[in-house]
Amino acid sequence: MGSRASTLLREEEIEEIKKETGFSHSQITRLYSRFTSLDKGENGTLSREDFQRIPELAINPLGDRIINAFFPEGEDQVNFRGFMRTLAHFRPIEDNEKNKNPPTSEPLNSRTNKLLFAFRLYDLDRDDKISRDELLQVLRMMVGVNISDEQLGSIADRTIQEADTNGDNSISFSEFIKVLEKVDVEQKMSIRFLH
Amino acid sequence: MEALKEQVEEKKKLVATLRNKPWRMKRRLDVLKEAQDFVEKFEGALGKGKGRRLYAFKVMMAKKFIKFKRDFENFKTACIPWERKIKDVESHFGSSVASYFIFLRWMYGLNMVLFGLMFGLVILPEVLMGLPYGTIARKTVPRAEQDTAMDYSVLFDFEGYCKYSILFYGFYNNEKQIGLLKFRLPLSYLLVGVGIFGYSLMVVIRTMARNANEGGDGADEGDFTFSWKMFTSWDYLIGNPETADNKYASITTSFKESIVDEQENQKDENIHLRRFLRVLANFLILCCLGGSGYLIYFVVKRSQDFADMDNADLSWFEKNEVEFVMSLLGLVCPPLFETIAELEDYHPRIALKWQLARIFALFLGNLYTFLFALFDEVNEKLEREKIIKNETELALAHYYANYSSFYNTTDVPPPNVHPADAIRGPCWETGVGIEFVKLIVSDVQVSYLTILIGDFLRAVIVRFLNYCWCWDLEAGFPSYGEFDISGNVLGLIFNQGMIWMGAFYAPGLVGVNLLRLLSSMYYQCWAVMSCNVPHERVFKASRSNNFYMGLLLLVLFLSLLPVVYTIMTLSPSFDCGPFSGQEKMYDVVMQAIDQDLPAFIGNIFTYATNPGLIIPGVLLMVLALYYLNAVSEGYQQANTDLKKKMQAARDEEKNRRNNKDSTNQVMKDLEDLLPNKSLIPRPIEEEPPLDVEKVSKPTKTKPGSSGNGVNLQKEVSLAAPNPRGPVTHGPGPRGGPPLNTRGPQPGPARGRGRGGHPRR
Numbered sequence: 009m010g011s012r013a014s015t016l017l018r019e020e021e022i023e024e025i026k027k028e029t030g031f032s033h034s035q036i037t038r039l040y041s042r043f044t045s046l047d048k049g050e051n052g053t054l055s056r057e058d059f060q061r062i063p064e065l066a067i068n069p070l071g072d073r074i075i076n077a078f079f080p081e082g083e084d085q086v087n088f089r090g091f092m093r094t095l096a097h098f099r100p101i102e103d104n105e106k107n108k109n110p111p112t113s114e115p116l117n118s119r120t121n122k123l124l125f126a127f128r129l130y131d132l133d134r135d136d137k138i139s140r141d142e143l144l145q146v147l148r149m150m151v152g153v154n155i156s157d158e159q160l161g162s163i164a165d166r167t168i169q170e171a172d173t174n175g176d177n178s179i180s181f182s183e184f185i186k187v188l189e190k191v192d193v194e195q196k197m198s199i200r201f202l203h
Numbered sequence: 204m205e206a207l208k209e210q211v212e213e214k215k216k217l218v219a220t221l222r223n224k225p226w227r228m229k230r231r232l233d234v235l236k237e238a239q240d241f242v243e244k245f246e247g248a249l250g251k252g253k254g255r256r257l258y259a260f261k262v263m264m265a266k267k268f269i270k271f272k273r274d275f276e277n278f279k280t281a282c283i284p285w286e287r288k289i290k291d292v293e294s295h296f297g298s299s300v301a302s303y304f305i306f307l308r309w310m311y312g313l314n315m316v317l318f319g320l321m322f323g324l325v326i327l328p329e330v331l332m333g334l335p336y337g338t339i340a341r342k343t344v345p346r347a348e349q350d351t352a353m354d355y356s357v358l359f360d361f362e363g364y365c366k367y368s369i370l371f372y373g374f375y376n377n378e379k380q381i382g383l384l385k386f387r388l389p390l391s392y393l394l395v396g397v398g399i400f401g402y403s404l405m406v407v408i409r410t411m412a413r414n415a416n417e418g419g420d421g422a423d424e425g426d427f428t429f430s431w432k433m434f435t436s437w438d439y440l441i442g443n444p445e446t447a448d449n450k451y452a453s454i455t456t457s458f459k460e461s462i463v464d465e466q467e468n469q470k471d472e473n474i475h476l477r478r479f480l481r482v483l484a485n486f487l488i489l490c491c492l493g494g495s496g497y498l499i500y501f502v503v504k505r506s507q508d509f510a511d512m513d514n515a516d517l518s519w520f521e522k523n524e525v526e527f528v529m530s531l532l533g534l535v536c537p538p539l540f541e542t543i544a545e546l547e548d549y550h551p552r553i554a555l556k557w558q559l560a561r562i563f564a565l566f567l568g569n570l571y572t573f574l575f576a577l578f579d580e581v582n583e584k585l586e587r588e589k590i591i592k593n594e595t596e597l598a599l600a601h602y603y604a605n606y607s608s609f610y611n612t613t614d615v616p617p618p619n620v621h622p623a624d625a626i627r628g629p630c631w632e633t634g635v636g637i638e639f640v641k642l643i644v645s646d647v648q649v650s651y652l653t654i655l656i657g658d659f660l661r662a663v664i665v666r667f668l669n670y671c672w673c674w675d676l677e678a679g680f681p682s683y684g685e686f687d688i689s690g691n692v693l694g695l696i697f698n699q700g701m702i703w704m705g706a707f708y709a710p711g712l713v714g715v716n717l718l719r720l721l722s723s724m725y726y727q728c729w730a731v732m733s734c735n736v737p738h739e740r741v742f743k744a745s746r747s748n749n750f751y752m753g754l755l756l757l758v759l760f761l762s763l764l765p766v767v768y769t770i771m772t773l774s775p776s777f778d779c780g781p782f783s784g785q786e787k788m789y790d791v792v793m794q795a796i797d798q799d800l801p802a803f804i805g806n807i808f809t810y811a812t813n814p815g816l817i818i819p820g821v822l823l824m825v826l827a828l829y830y831l832n833a834v835s836e837g838y839q840q841a842n843t844d845l846k847k848k849m850q851a852a853r854d855e856e857k858n859r860r861n862n863k864d865s866t867n868q869v870m871k872d873l874e875d876l877l878p879n880k881s882l883i884p885r886p887i888e889e890e891p892p893l894d895v896e897k898v899s900k901p902t903k904t905k906p907g908s909s910g911n912g913v914n915l916q917k918e919v920s921l922a923a924p925n926p927r928g929p930v931t932h933g934p935g936p937r938g939g940p941p942l943n944t945r946g947p948q949p950g951p952a953r954g955r956g957r958g959g960h961p962r963r
Contacts, residue, residue: 067447070437126434143433150437154455159462166465167429187430196435 017088025089029096029116039095043088053085054078069149073129081134097125100198120185122197127184137178140164211245214238284308288728294453296737297460299555300686303695304728306751310695311720313406317399317706318713324395325388325710326369332382333375340625341373341779349623361637370640370711373633373779379794387799389781389791393770396707400763403703407759411752428461456737467550477548484546488561491539495532496568502528503572507579525576529569530649537562537690551738556750558689563754566697574765577638581773584631591628592777598626630779632708639705640712643698647719650694654730658684662734683736691727692751700758707766 017040025036044050046058056075065071078086078094086094096116114121130138130146143164151160171179171187179187218238221231246255280286285308293301337343344352344367352363361370368374380387436454506525520527540561544554662683669676676682698716705712770789775782782788796805810816 063444064439067444068437068439069451130434146433150433150451151455151458152451154452155458159458163429163433163458163462167433170427170430187427188434190427191431191435 021089025092029092030099031092031096036092039092040088043091053087054091055085070129070146073132077125077129094125095199097122098197098199100200101194117198119193122193123185123188124181126188126193126197127181137176137180138184139178140168143167143179207245211242214241218242284311285724285728288724291449292728292731294449294456296686296731296735297456299552299688300731300738302751303686303688303691304724306692307695307720307724307727309410310699311717311724313403314699314702314713314717314720316402316406317702318717320395320398320402321706321710321713324391325375328381328386328388328391329369329375332384332386333378333388336367339376340627341376341630341783342367343623345627346621346623361640366633366637368711370709371633371636372708372710372781373630373636373776375781377781377783377785387795390795392781393788393791396766396770399706400703400759400766403759404756407752407756411749411756414749414752432457432461463551480546480548484543487543488540491536491543492561492564492568495536495565498528498532499568499572503575506576525572529572532565533569536565537687555689559693559750559754562689562693566693570697570700570761573642577635580634580638581631584629584634585773588628588631588776591626595626595628628776628778630776632776632780636705636709636712639701640709640715643701643705643712643715643719646694646698646701647723650723651726654727658730658734684734685738686731686735693754696751696754696758699755700762703759703762704765707770 017037022033022036025031026033031039043054046061047054048058048061049055056079059075059078060066060071065074068074078091080086080090093116099117101117101119127138128134130142132142132145144160147155147160147163155163168177168179171183173183173186174180215238218235221235221238224231226234285304289301289304289308292304334342344364348363351357354363357363358365365371366373375388375392377389379389432454436457438450502525509521509524537558540558544558547554547557549557661681665676665681665683674680698719702712702716771787775785775788777783782791785791796808
């Protein structure tokens, strides 16, 4: 497995991914071997079924949304670059990164980008707003039929009331950031990828 | 790692070029020292230099230690008993039901410690080093009872062999020191008896104090409850399907709890009607309690009359009238209280507390009867004992007289009587112990039977008869039972009270209770998960468990009193138990102080018990109490003030941010409304924090129509002026009519800029 991984992944590619995502060399090779183990069709890309084979995603109510987040708009296959780009959101934020050459654009794992990733999980139609219907869909996924529809509607209304500041009855990205201001997103949305 | 390497290189370069730098000597020396220290410290980390092996070793040990600590923490958490069961219950039934089980587990821990004390310091020494069964009178079954001693019915009543075993007080010998180790059993017995109360008191108060600290900062959580629940409640580290189901159920429950909390906050208030109904309900319940108290008193009086009559004339009903009436009251009154309490319309959490308090009052009546009856029995036994004591002394005197007259000697050996034939007094302490044990056992039986019939059988019937019944059994009349939190909690608390009272007279009682709690945990967990349904209104348990603890403390004091009274006033039986032969039970302590401890300690005790010393001591403690109370109130006040300030600052931030992207339409409308065509600057900015708070609490919006609620809130908050005004013009004058002083300037700017215009 190890030898196969390094022959199929070229050095220049690794360098590019490193620059784009910030992962280290060993992390990238390790994630590549995970990628290939998931790729049952052995065509260098992952499809939705490949993801659904992961048990933790299968039992997650929002599992489908997460899987969706890997695939760019309208496509059904994701290659390794896309895979890494999505995973880069979950890299922990390190303090000494700020001291090194500050990147021109924000790194993929900054707090804002992490929140943007979470935001896009809820905002299905990509209009940069979470509407009441989208909230209702998420609620239905999370609690199912155990709570009546009327109560679900009230929960959605109440959530919007709490978060909405400009009165357009939906939650924009900046409002979303404000709601999760007190939540330790850097800690919770980070996976300790082993070195 | 890379960064470290670079830094070390840098420092090395610095050291090399230090001579060329145009600095003073002192500065160069400082920098040199610093750089050298740095290089020395970290070169080992990079694998070069002299100290690298030691450094590598240190790093490895540090990593191992961290791993060990983490594993140990995991192990400790895994050792918490029944955690998974309780989490199961919590996710399906909510935190209030789970709090009962957590309380049960805490009780189990407490009882374990008490059992350890009793077993290790009293029972074990007597078993190992004391005289075995059958050697002396108090340890043997009397000749008259020996035929029936092994019968099941006799054992069930705790007579026969049970009575003359380590379970009860009467078995213990009063030898001052026993065995090789010269263990002072009577002293140990008394001290353990008192120590049980002391330990329980300490633990209960410590738990109360710890819970009080978790009052916590509620301010943060108030703001975004539903949003946070919505966006952050799933735990993405779950990989086990069962855990996922539990988590799913617990998310549902937590939403339901929040809905109930919200509903309570938004109820319509018709104060007068509600107050009237509450007064009426309390009056009705007081009547019920009074009625039950009188009934108990009446029945006890009758039973005393019956006791005088001949036993054979009474019917079964008359013989067991007292127990019958008490069980009846215990079954009928709690549901009655609950029905009456519906008039009051409290939040479920508060209603639970009221229910608990009322049933507590009811059970106190039971307790009082029981103690009353017991006390009568004890007095009667004491009377009998006096008679028997006289008889025995008479017989002994006879024997000595005969012996000395027959053999003409004064050296008389003790009478050679088989232990089973010796005359013995009625051991009142053992009698009391037997009563307590019987009570506990019958309590266990009743509660297990109730669960079996009331919950399990009912669930079976509802499930299977539903197919052939006219109306829907599951939704309609019987349906499945709900878990009765108040009844169970009170049962547990009173059970513990009985244990505390009885442990002094029946050392084995704590062990019996331990078994009972263990089996109860498994049995009730199973019963809850299989036969009960969650409450209709699931509510979050109060964050601190202090209400239960408070009740427990009260019961602890109530059970301390009888025991201390008997230790101090009643005289122990003359022929059984570790204190036989003493005037009062605490005489053992006095003897130990006099004979075993050095002389001056005896003096110290004599001085310490002088009233002249005790009264000032008590006064001092009262003053200290008062002082600490005042200090704590001061801190709480400071706490609330700080919270209010934080809230105000936060709201101000919110408003400022609101106005950065406020909608133009609303601002324009407001402008039209105001007389001077200019928005009121700064002073009102201090009001919105209070206004917003006022609006968010008694909002009459029903959850469904929150659309209006949103606008309502926005209007108020947008009434705050554009902060650009005050900021660019410095802190303006507060209060009153600021329009006149600053009106003209901000006005036109706003009119043009429509508010969203940064004027910095």
